[in-house]
Each structure stands twice: as structure tokens, then as C-alpha cells.
Amino acid sequence: EDKVVQxxxxxxxxxxxxxxxxxxxxxxxxxxxxxxxxxxxxxxxLFMLTSSGIEKKSGRLSSIxxxxxxxxxxxxxxxxxxxxxxxxxxxxxxxxxQFYFGTGTSLTxxx
Amino acid sequence: EPEVTQTPSHQVTQxxxxxxxRCVPISNHLYFYWYRQILGQKVEFLVSFYNNEISEKSEIFxxxxxxxxxxxxxxxxxxxxxxxxxxxxxxxxxxxGPRLGGFFGSGTQLSVL
Numbered sequence: 138e139d140k141v142v143q144x145x146x147x148x149x150x151x152x153x154x155x156x157x158x159x160x161x162x163x164x165x166x167x168x169x170x171x172x173x174x175x176x177x178x179x180x181x182x183l184f185m186l187t188s189s190g191i192e193k194k195s196g197r198l199s200s201i202x203x204x205x206x207x208x209x210x211x212x213x214x215x216x217x218x219x220x221x222x223x224x225x226x227x228x229x230x231x232x233x234x235q236f237y238f239g240t241g242t243s244l245t246x247x248x
Numbered sequence: 249e250p251e252v253t254q255t256p257s258h259q260v261t262q263x264x265x266x267x268x269x270r271c272v273p274i275s276n277h278l279y280f281y282w283y284r285q286i287l288g289q290k291v292e293f294l295v296s297f298y299n300n301e302i303s304e305k306s307e308i309f310x311x312x313x314x315x316x317x318x319x320x321x322x323x324x325x326x327x328x329x330x331x332x333x334x335x336x337x338x339x340x341x342x343x344x345g346p347r348l349g350g351f352f353g354s355g356t357q358l359s360v361l
Contacts, residue, residue, distance in 0.1 A: 171349050179252075179339065180291065182349040225291065229347045233304045234279065234296035236350070241290065 139164045141228050143239035150246055154216050158242045160226030161208040170202055170209050173225040175241065180225055183211070216246045250274040254340050254353035261330055261360055269325045269356045271340030279343045280323045281350055282315065284308070284336040291339070297323065298346070330360045 140163045150156055162170065169187045173180035184193045186202035186209055193200050197216075202209045213220055223241040253272040261267050273280050282294040295305040297315055314326045323342075327334055337357050341350035 168347055173349075173352075178337070179352040179354045182351065185349045227291075231347075234281070234298075234346050235293045235304055235306065236281075236283075236291075237293070238291040 139228075139230075139237050141226055141237050141239040143224075143226050143242050145242060146240070147243040148245070150216055150244070152217060152246055152248050154246075155212065155214045156216060156244060158211040158213075158224050158226075158244070159208060160211070160239055162226075162228045162237075163207065164228045164230060164237060166231040167204070167207075167228060168231040169229050171227045171229070171236070172200055172209070172211050173227065175223040175225055176221075183224075213244075216244075218246050218248055220244060221246045250351075252340055252342055252351050252353035254338075254356050256356060257354065258357045259359070261358070263332055263360055264329050267327050267330055267358065269327075269338050269340075269358070271323045271325070271353055272321050273323055273340065273342030274351055275321070277342035277344050277351075279303075279346055279348075279350075280315075280317070281341040281343075282325045283339040283341065283352075285339065285355075286333075286336040294325070327358075330358075332360050334358060335360045 144159045172183040184200045189204040197214045200211045225241045226239045227236040255270045280297040285291045295309045296303045337355045340353040343350040
């Protein structure tokens, strides 16, 4: 059975800290891994990773994929209270359009 | 900025009733999806739709569910006879191409009493 596992389940940090969120997967015919940020309702797209070892970066957020070890990390540097959200990881196969989501990591950034 | 629009934001219904959840995807997108998220659980794929037909569906998407694109802009999810366990947040998403990062709508919270 295909699996996407995120860790930790929740995390509380202070503003300015750096955090690393993890996503491991076991999916046949892997194509891409995606990160989303879910604040109140709708997940918003952050990154899509298809190739190993190539870092994607957007401001204080960055992410990298390791296709050999089957995981990805999402780094957030100099965290702000606005980074508080649930971060979702999803994997899509080479065949089909179904996205397999993990349960998410709940990040709380306190002032 | 273009966005996916969902209506209503909240729907309360009695068990056994039919509901229709509505979505307006981003206009140049070709792939449409429905997901649901039961409170405290992961986001689950229901169905994907392309070229006016279902391209993939999950085990959750049984005969009680149907999708339709009745005109050039709307994309609907119908649940024929709702059950208590259908209570969830239902998200619509759209993307330009297959297996790309989708843009999600803000969801419809369905409560079945």
C-alpha cells in the first residue's frame, strides 16, 4: 500500500528559529513530491520536486528531494508567526492523477 | 490572481438528502479534482476529471458520488444520498496539466446531521 508519512506531527518554535519538516514516502511509480501550506482552509502550493538533489527555494523556504532514500525535507529559516500552519506533503505517481497526502505537520511559531 | 472558487462555504444537510457542491476552476486549467478532508484526518483524493470525463477515482468515490461540468466554467460534485460519514471539508482543485501542483479552492464544509 502506498504511504506518505510526515514528521513531526506537530512542532512549536519561537520566532527566528529554523525548522526542518520531513516527508518520507513509499509509492510505486513515483513522479513528484509536492509541499503545501494549509492555514485556515485551502492548501496553497509551495513546491513541486521531481529530481533528486536539486534544492527549490522561495524566500525563507526551501526543499529538497532524495529519491534514493525516499524522502524530502522542507526547511523554514528565521520563522515568523505567519508561518504557523499545517504543512502537507503529497506524492503523485507517474501514472494517474491521484495525489497521496500525508497527515501533515502542524507548525506553531510563537513570538 | 486567479483562484478556484467554491460554493457554498458551508452546507448543512439531513442524512439521506442529496447535495451539490459547486466549483469554478481557474479558467485556463484543464484538469479538475475533488478531495475531502475529514476533521483531523489527511486530505483524501476523490476524483480527477479531464476532457469531460473522469480520468481517475478513488475507492471513496462510489456510486453515491458523481461529478459534472455542466457548462464551460462550473465543476460540480453531487452526493446522492448523504451519510453521516460524508461530513468533511470538500476541496476542489484545478491544474493546467496532469500531475502538477494544483490550486485549491477554500473548500465547502459539509455537515450531515
